[in-house]
Amino acid sequence: MHSYSGDPLFLEPFWMQHLASSALVVAGWHQMSYTYGGKSFFSKELAKVVRKVHASVGNAVTQNRFIIFGAGSTQVLSAAVFALSPENNSSPAKVVTSVPYYPVDKQQTQYFSSQKFKYEGDAYRWNNRSDCSSTNMIEIVTSPNNPDGQLKKAIFHGPNVKTIYDHAYYWPHFTPIPAPSDEDVMVFTLSKLTGHAGTRLGWAVIKDETVFNRMMIHMRMNSMGVSKDAQLRAFKLLNAVLEEGTGIFDFAYQTMKSRWERLVQTVSLSNRFSLQENNPQYCTFYNKVRQLSPAYAWLKCEREEDKDCYAVLEAANIIGRQGNLFGAEDGYVRLSLVRTQDDFDILIERLHKLITEGDGDKTM
Amino acid sequence: MHSYSGDPLFLEPFWMQHLASSALVVAGWHQMSYTYGGKSFFSKELAKVVRKVHASVGNAVTQNRFIIFGAGSTQVLSAAVFALSPENNSSPAKVVTSVPYYPVDKQQTQYFSSQKFKYEGDAYRWNNRSDCSSTNMIEIVTSPNNPDGQLKKAIFHGPNVKTIYDHAYYWPHFTPIPAPSDEDVMVFTLSKLTGHAGTRLGWAVIKDETVFNRMMIHMRMNSMGVSKDAQLRAFKLLNAVLEEGTGIFDFAYQTMKSRWERLVQTVSLSNRFSLQENNPQYCTFYNKVRQLSPAYAWLKCEREEDKDCYAVLEAANIIGRQGNLFGAEDGYVRLSLVRTQDDFDILIERLHKLITEGDGDKTM
Numbered sequence: 001m002h003s004y005s006g007d008p009l010f011l012e013p014f015w016m017q018h019l020a021s022s023a024l025v026v027a028g029w030h031q032m033s034y035t036y037g038g039k040s041f042f043s044k045e046l047a048k049v050v051r052k053v054h055a056s057v058g059n060a061v062t063q064n065r066f067i068i069f070g071a072g073s074t075q076v077l078s079a080a081v082f083a084l085s086p087e088n089n090s091s092p093a094k095v096v097t098s099v100p101y102y103p104v105d106k107q108q109t110q111y112f113s114s115q116k117f118k119y120e121g122d123a124y125r126w127n128n129r130s131d132c133s134s135t136n137m138i139e140i141v142t143s144p145n146n147p148d149g150q151l152k153k154a155i156f157h158g159p160n161v162k163t164i165y166d167h168a169y170y171w172p173h174f175t176p177i178p179a180p181s182d183e184d185v186m187v188f189t190l191s192k193l194t195g196h197a198g199t200r201l202g203w204a205v206i207k208d209e210t211v212f213n214r215m216m217i218h219m220r221m222n223s224m225g226v227s228k229d230a231q232l233r234a235f236k237l238l239n240a241v242l243e244e245g246t247g248i249f250d251f252a253y254q255t256m257k258s259r260w261e262r263l264v265q266t267v268s269l270s271n272r273f274s275l276q277e278n279n280p281q282y283c284t285f286y287n288k289v290r291q292l293s294p295a296y297a298w299l300k301c302e303r304e305e306d307k308d309c310y311a312v313l314e315a316a317n318i319i320g321r322q323g324n325l326f327g328a329e330d331g332y333v334r335l336s337l338v339r340t341q342d343d344f345d346i347l348i349e350r351l352h353k354l355i356t357e358g359d360g361d362k363t364m
Numbered sequence: 365m366h367s368y369s370g371d372p373l374f375l376e377p378f379w380m381q382h383l384a385s386s387a388l389v390v391a392g393w394h395q396m397s398y399t400y401g402g403k404s405f406f407s408k409e410l411a412k413v414v415r416k417v418h419a420s421v422g423n424a425v426t427q428n429r430f431i432i433f434g435a436g437s438t439q440v441l442s443a444a445v446f447a448l449s450p451e452n453n454s455s456p457a458k459v460v461t462s463v464p465y466y467p468v469d470k471q472q473t474q475y476f477s478s479q480k481f482k483y484e485g486d487a488y489r490w491n492n493r494s495d496c497s498s499t500n501m502i503e504i505v506t507s508p509n510n511p512d513g514q515l516k517k518a519i520f521h522g523p524n525v526k527t528i529y530d531h532a533y534y535w536p537h538f539t540p541i542p543a544p545s546d547e548d549v550m551v552f553t554l555s556k557l558t559g560h561a562g563t564r565l566g567w568a569v570i571k572d573e574t575v576f577n578r579m580m581i582h583m584r585m586n587s588m589g590v591s592k593d594a595q596l597r598a599f600k601l602l603n604a605v606l607e608e609g610t611g612i613f614d615f616a617y618q619t620m621k622s623r624w625e626r627l628v629q630t631v632s633l634s635n636r637f638s639l640q641e642n643n644p645q646y647c648t649f650y651n652k653v654r655q656l657s658p659a660y661a662w663l664k665c666e667r668e669e670d671k672d673c674y675a676v677l678e679a680a681n682i683i684g685r686q687g688n689l690f691g692a693e694d695g696y697v698r699l700s701l702v703r704t705q706d707d708f709d710i711l712i713e714r715l716h717k718l719i720t721e722g723d724g725d726k727t728m
Contacts, residue, residue: 022392
């Protein structure tokens, strides 16, 4: 039972139900060139349909913005960090994220660190420090946050601060949409929208042309653009999303909402565990006040003796992700709620057994 | 008329002639997950067919070797440089290439340079220098070479030397195959084999498990694996390659051979230009002595006053790539011979006009 990966297989049944609109035929001679019409590595038609999807959901402003594609949000986030780093500077830009943060941001930035940028850990640690006003800072803001689903805002502001908003989960599946986001650099990914993680297709919506151009250079240096097969698949799927009206959002929201409710119900059977806060907000997509329906549970072991929450769950055959990976304490574990229905059912069953059969309940 | 890009559209007619074996149908729900069976980002079935193609051509030893995929040879080469750099070292590994070199090797290594590695230019400049024996060196050997098609060998050897063989062009299309290559790290790409540059699918054949594991980490950090749509497309195309017997190699070799012969004939009309040497070798694939049938012409302007060969050609509306991009003199220009037949015909026509109408011929 692996609840550690964010593999979004919860959308597989939706695509099985919509065979006709989503199937793709590719001829052997189709789109062999590096580029589209000898010009760009990136499909203009794909950028158009991305804009349409954002407009129909109302989660991001894309008019008069540049769009760039990459191999998943992973490659796009890295391109943004490179592009926002100062070109000629004696000291590297400080890249920060606030705890609990998405582990890949840390790992990737450390892996590629150079004279251009360096990972500097928890954003809160640097807040209010005088040496920051003169240093180039890059803050990555994951909103909704991975692991806890909260809508986050940047901590740093100022002339030397660049901000990257990772909006992978900013879809009605996972969160109320209070307003279209209008940040300088916004990163999205097909994997959390349609569930096609293996296609590796992410994008950024960018205000500034210089940043866009530097990200284009990154994509050329890193992988000479992005797979056209991935772009074609994304094009077909996003057109199917539009064709089905609110269908995919309704399916995804209902699925995630009902999973969250079952989880809350299970966890509430004891005081041994707690879940993240879930404050209702107005959702402009559904025109109503909604709770989160998050992709992950940010579970806390509440007992003094359960400091290693991962081990507690592992003993019950539930494999989550340790809190310390997210810069948090090991009293926390992230559980994935986006996998297949079977996986989710087994998770609930084992959690229920742990909670009701554990000695904790005898003392309730 | 752009003869600068290596866009391998010369194979498009082959795929148009083989519709049935190469067409692909993808259902919307197909392969959504990040991984294959929850395990690897990379398809085992694709690795199998890659091994079969190498075995049928006889250009690389793949038994008991690891295979890793990436977004084109571009990403794979970068992964190899990262993986071959020392993990904990005070001074970065020196990455070298020998002139004339493939420009991307230099540009990419400079772009990603860090405490792990640094681009140090022409390999010949470092040869025989005493400080090299104690320094970590990484030599990238492009063989057949881009731009000049020569079968190159590594210059550096020794305990601190790691070598990456870029074998993108080591196919019967472009060169005699004297023997299966059996180097530590060998890089190939779909773009120069089947012509599908836009699919962005490259691979490395690797002897050492530690190097393989470090390249796997790179692929995870860089883009969380590689597009499954690209892997599926490559799988279908490589199976079609096998199904067609020697068909694609016969088509590609005949096309490139006849283009080379037309070019040689045109250039030989004057002494103003010369082409790279083309020494015949025994080809184990065709069981005969063969000349190169290279992907590029490495054209030299022979006249004293034609120091800027790019400008000479540009005036005749032929756009090549300047010699200095390859670390060579600007008396050289690279012309691409792998584009469409129309592009090639226009190239020959303009070159013919330049040669026969230019004042050079009056003095012949």
